[in-house]
Amino acid sequence: MPCVWETKGRDTALVVSVSSELMNSVAEQYGLDPARVEIRNRFQMRDAQIENVAWALKAEIEAGYPSGRLYLDSLAIAVATRLVRAHSSASLQSGARSGRIPDRKLRAVLSYIEENLSRDVSLAELAAVAGLSVTHFKRLFRESAGLPVHQYLIRRRLEHAKSLLGATELPISRIALEAGFAHQSHLARHMRRVLGVSPNALREALR
Numbered sequence: 001m002p003c004v005w006e007t008k009g010r011d012t013a014l015v016v017s018v019s020s021e022l023m024n025s026v027a028e029q030y031g032l033d034p035a036r037v038e039i040r041n042r043f044q045m046r047d048a049q050i051e052n053v054a055w056a057l058k059a060e061i062e063a064g065y066p067s068g069r070l071y072l073d074s075l076a077i078a079v080a081t082r083l084v085r086a087h088s089s090a091s092l093q094s095g096a097r098s099g100r101i102p103d104r105k106l107r108a109v110l111s112y113i114e115e116n117l118s119r120d121v122s123l124a125e126l127a128a129v130a131g132l133s134v135t136h137f138k139r140l141f142r143e144s145a146g147l148p149v150h151q152y153l154i155r156r157r158l159e160h161a162k163s164l165l166g167a168t169e170l171p172i173s174r175i176a177l178e179a180g181f182a183h184q185s186h187l188a189r190h191m192r193r194v195l196g197v198s199p200n201a202l203r204e205a206l207r
Contacts, residue, residue: 004205006077008159009082010167014054014055014058016050016054016079018076018079018080018083018146022039022076022077022080023039023080023083023084024179025079025080025114026080026081026084027084029119030085030090031083034161036089036090037088037089037090038089039083039087039088040087040089040091042086042087044160045103045107046107046150047082047086047087048076048110048144048145048146049086049144049145049146050079050082050083052146052147052152052155053075053078053079053082053146054079055155055159055202056075057075059195059196060072060075061134063196068169082202094105094111097193099140099143100140100143100144101130101132101137101141101143101144105130105131105134106129106130106141106144108129108130109126109129109130109141109149109205110145112125112126113126113152113153113156114156114186117153117156117157117160117180118177118178118179121153121179123137123138125147126141126149129173139147153173153180154190154194157179157180157181157190158179158187158191158194159193160178160179161175161176161178161181161187162195162206163192163197164178164179165199165202165203165206166203166206166207172184172187172188172199172200172203174189175199175201187199
């Protein structure tokens with residue numbers, strides 16, 4: 001989609017491309033005619049499920065592809081499947097998606113999370129933003145975003161901590177609090193589990 005980006009500071013882009021052969025293969029698996037499946041134009045729209053796959057792909061690339069081709073293929077298929085099912089002319093109508101949070105409400109929830117990363121946000125708060133009960137929200141968020149809400153929040157906090165580690169000289173203990181973690185060891189534990197490195201090692205790598 002033709003567009004122009006104007007940045008007022010440092011910016012980073014993660015661009016993922018999917019081959020037409022893979023898109024056609026996924027469409028055929030759903031019993032669709034690939035010639036009739038058209039990807040819809042999207043602008044300034046976030047898809048949490050594709051985002052999470054992209055970050056996983058980025059981490060795999062930066063780690064030197066330790067998981068092998070099978071893992072990369074599974075990520076590629078996940079992106080292609082999401083594009084066909086949610087962003088193409090073959091997508092289900094939004095009114096028929098009883099198992100997902102409507103796109104407008106999901107964007108509101110994701111924006112609320114971004115604006116409150118440093119706070120101890122409750123499930124009830126997020127459910128209220130979506131206009132759902134806590135139980136209903138918890139189930140539908142996983143279906144909509146591709147992972148449980150607490151895991152999504154941790155990943156977003158880790159990305160925020162990562163940006164602070166690379167762009168500031170703040171002590172790691174302060175960064176942990178700024179990113180919404182209870183303390184430095186809390187940040188370190190999740191960073192090792194998700195990104196495979198310690199905060200100190202990541203800061204050195206980003207310099």
